[in-house]
Amino acid sequence: MNQVPNKNVISFADVIAKLPKFMPKVPHLLSGLKQAYLRTSNTPAGLGIAFEKAVQRHPEGYALKFEDQKFTYKELNEWANQISHHYLSIGAKKGDVIAVMIENRPELIATVIGLAKIGVTSALVNTSQVGQVLAHSINLVKPIAIIVGDECFQAVNNIRQDLHIPSNHFYWFADQETRKDAGEAPKGFINLSSIIDPLPQFNPATTHTIQGKTGLFYIYTSGTTGLPKAVIFTNSRWTLAYGTYGHVLDLDHDDVMYCTLPLYHATGIVVCWCGVIAGSATLALRRKYSTSSFWKDVQKFDASAIGYVGELCRYLMDAPSSPLEKGHRVTKMIGNGMRPNIWDKFKERFGIEEILELYASSEGNVGFSNVFNFDNTVGFSPTPYAVIEFDKEKNEPVLDDKGWCKKVKKGDVGLLIGKITRRSPFDGYTDPEKNKAVIMQNVFKKGDAYFNTGDLVRDIGFRHAQFVDRLGDTFRWKGENVSTTQVENIVSEYPKVADAVVYGVEIPHTNGRAGMAAITLLDGEQLAEVDYSAMYEEFKNALPAYAIPIFIRIQKKVEITGTFKHQKNKLKAQAFNLKETDEQILVLLPGEKAYCPLNLEIYNNIQSYKYRF
Incomplete structure (x- = not known):
């Protein structure tokens, strides 16, 4: 990390x-x-x-x-x-x-x-x-x-x-x-x-x-x-x-x-x-x-x-x-x-x-x-926990020579796990099988048990942490793991963008998932042709090449749950399929330095592998 x-x-x-x-x-x-x-x-x-x-x-x-x-x-x-x-x-x-x-x-x-x-x-x-x-x-x-x-x-x-x-x-x-x-x-x-x-x-x-x-x-x-x-x-x-x-x-x-x-x-x-x-x-x-x-x-x-x-x-x-x-x-x-x-x-x-x-x-x-009122932190925890080294490519914790998990160094990112004790029990789900899936046994010593939060955090010292990403909110593209949280923050910074939700979509004949951002614009704003290149330049300057969104969907309205979570599953299912939505979709074609509107011809060419993403 x-x-x-x-x-x-x-x-x-x-x-x-x-x-x-x-x-x-x-x-x-x-x-x-x-x-x-x-x-x-x-x-x-x-x-x-x-x-x-x-x-x-x-x-x-x-x-x-x-x-x-x-x-x-x-x-x-x-x-x-x-x-x-x-x-x-x-x-x-x-x-x-x-x-x-x-x-x-x-x-x-x-x-x-x-x-x-x-x-x-x-x-x-x-x-x-x-x-x-x-x-x-x-x-x-x-x-x-x-x-x-x-x-x-x-x-x-x-x-x-x-x-x-x-x-x-x-x-x-x-x-x-x-x-x-x-x-x-x-x-x-x-x-x-x-x-x-x-x-x-x-x-x-x-x-x-x-x-x-x-x-x-x-x-x-x-x-x-x-x-x-x-x-x-x-x-x-x-x-x-x-x-x-x-x-x-x-x-x-x-x-x-x-x-x-x-x-x-x-x-x-x-x-x-x-x-x-x-x-x-x-x-x-x-x-x-x-x-x-x-x-x-x-x-x-x-x-x-x-x-x-x-x-x-x-x-x-x-x-x-x-x-x-x-x-x-x-x-x-x-x-x-x-x-x-x-x-x-x-x-x-x-x-x-x-x-x-x-x-x-x-x-x-x-x-x-955040009891001490520091900026940009989820704060302090009095409950027993650990932040352990995690291999995102293998999707598993990093173990030492004896088979135990390893805690990250101060300033590093790892998987957050909560120790299960009498005073910090894991009450769990109604489904016992689901409970088994999130409990880690024999983590640092024989007989201990921890709840796997599925969240990556940064240990910033004095029992404080910064939230980094959910393991489920990453996707792999060009052999690299892309953090949706990181990309959402950058895309949201573009002056005309009100909100953004990022997810991975499959392109035929390619490995992994390409980045797609569903954005909503600020009231009264519209994307002009100059924005197609300006967005790319801004994203290129702030993101590694593999994390730049390949597709951008311009949403009329963000679909959210009652708890303000984006409806990512629906967006992932529709992907960049023009038959699934009447909203405009932009695409960054290989070798280009600007987005362009996705039309049926380009869509069909993508499907038939005429572009090498």
């Missing part, structure tokens, strides 16, 4: 320089770490306990804001308690699963808290799913019931006959302020708002019986086959996130966290909300992300912190300047995927002081958080 410049390595002096701003956070952080690391799988732990403590600390403070609705901690807790009492009354018990399909709004938050207090796992279904994919996701976790918001009712009703759920356990929330007007449930569904109305509002006795090993959420990750996988998120793991990420954020009861991220994803439901509960602060929700409404909402809710993923930051940077993006209270943000090429620009433009970039995965057991 290549050595990096010294500026990417953290020195002891760098850490010392950060201490003055870090020290005021220490008491709050130590309190969190105590809760995180004193937990065991059998001790009381989790969301229900933490939320009830927040209620005790600040009962009349606002816990939640949404549109024009506001709920104090006391009000939200009483609502959740009624949901708890209902499901206890029908026999729901610790270890049961209930599927929940509600968009970002108060009913979702109350439901999750209510189920957490009785030890029922909430299966957080992606609200954009339909058809057989939706049926697969729900049946996969064997729920005893389903709770659906009216905004998702049609999708669920369409596949109702395929669901393995008792017919009298289909629950429904109206798409309105249900605490004021419960609405009227459709046939075959129970109106949850109506049925809980007369129930007690006191805390259920079960809350403090919930152990760390009890499931809290099922969170779904995308599968390579197109069918989602369900990852169990236990109360113990939530307590770890709460004690680390939640306390690193260092919010208090005057703070407001604005979250537009979907709450069926861990960055929203766990990371952002943890910080709110830890500080008895306010969570301000938006149903779905909107660039045009982002800073309006920040001003409306008087937000002081925001949750992000990388694409959200890119969208905000690409938007025209607005007076609303200044003069707000936001000084800190927490999330993941902030690209190095916009990190400093984002802080300067929007007045952000702390970017609490983190590294975690729904299924993983290792996490990093």
Whole structure:
């Protein structure tokens, strides 16, 4: 692996320089770490306990804001308690699963808290799913019931006959302020708002019986086959996130966290909300992300912190300047995927002081958080991990003479693996075979076990790392491994480009995969003939020859998932086939110094091997 410049390595002096701003956070952080690391799988732990403590600390403070609705901690807790009492009354018990399909709004938050207090796992279904994919996701976790918001009712009703759920356990929330007007449930569904109305509002006795090993959420990750996988998120793991990420954020009861991220994803439901509960602060929700409404909402809710993923930051940077993006209270943000090429620009433009970039995965057991506020790093990890030498050509770790893995030197890149211990367990997937595939045995000594993250990171010292690439996000061309992340950063720097997603495509009669970039242009921009050569020159100056994209697809609109991930599988399948898309495609033909439009004649010549790429 290549050595990096010294500026990417953290020195002891760098850490010392950060201490003055870090020290005021220490008491709050130590309190969190105590809760995180004193937990065991059998001790009381989790969301229900933490939320009830927040209620005790600040009962009349606002816990939640949404549109024009506001709920104090006391009000939200009483609502959740009624949901708890209902499901206890029908026999729901610790270890049961209930599927929940509600968009970002108060009913979702109350439901999750209510189920957490009785030890029922909430299966957080992606609200954009339909058809057989939706049926697969729900049946996969064997729920005893389903709770659906009216905004998702049609999708669920369409596949109702395929669901393995008792017919009298289909629950429904109206798409309105249900605490004021419960609405009227459709046939075959129970109106949850109506049925809980007369129930007690006191805390259920079960809350403090919930152990760390009890499931809290099922969170779904995308599968390579197109069918989602369900990852169990236990109360113990939530307590770890709460004690680390939640306390690193260092919010208090005057703070407001604005979250537009979907709450069926861990960055929203766990990371952002943890910080709110830890500080008895306010969570301000938006149903779905909107660039045009982002800073309006920040001003409306008087937000002081925001949750992000990388694409959200890119969208905000690409938007025209607005007076609303200044003069707000936001000084800190927490999330993941902030690209190095916009990190400093984002802080300067929007007045952000702390970017609490983190590294975690729904299924993983290792996490990093930028607690010291260094730039361009996923931060510091208190959990046991290693960065090992990895041979990308052979797609396997590099072993020493005795057959053990080798740790990289400071400044070098390697595969990140998380040690599996009692306090950093691997909770895993619902599929045991999938679990076996990601656990490495006998890594440094006989009997040890590590979770293989599949991610390449740079060890920059003092238990800090920089994210480099996912092993699955590389392709091989001209005998070289191409990092899609690296190429995406360069292509995105071209002045007219708003966003880029890079992937490898097959060309007949060639080895490996050629680079293809699907780009979207900034509003009002179009590529002129001069851009065809200018783009090539810029890419040539910033990338090795083998990494320069051969094809460029000019997208009208980026297709993304609800968690802001690009739909790469679809793009890969369509490749540069003119019959698969009506969007313009450019090609860099062998020996040329400019891109040209791909037409049917050129396409056919490529297929018949008249060009030697």
